[in-house]
Amino acid sequence: PLRGEKLRLVDMAVANAENLLKGRWESQKEDLIGAVQSVLKLKMPPHYIEGLDISNLQGDEAVGSIVSFVDGLPHRSGYRNYRMNVVNGIDDYGMMAELVERRVSKGHLPDLFLVDGGKGHLAVIKNVLDR
Known part of the structure; x- marks a missing residue:
């Protein structure tokens, strides 16, 4: 009509x-x-969540990625990609530490980090955050 x-x-x-x-x-x-x-x-309840992941091609062209969520919805302006500069070769833990250090230096941390990894990744992140 x-x-x-x-x-x-x-x-x-x-x-x-x-x-x-x-x-x-x-x-x-x-x-x-x-x-x-x-x-x-x-x-x-976590209001602001960030997911962290490292990817590389057999140790080359490593990139750390961050995705963000606010109140359960994607927050695309908070998405970030970082080229890994400090760590050479295949060192997932070292690259995760670099990613978290660079993220922490920006300030305003999330309520919760979600990590694509295991206990070793969590230990590395905890170590960086405790500094």
């Missing part, structure tokens, strides 16, 4: 559907953030 009562009803139905979907998404997002808080035994 282009005008009149039918157009008004269609507009109202679309608005109601958008509100319903938005409400469901907000609920799911809050449930997910609450689950992260519970599983990781955090005092507060």
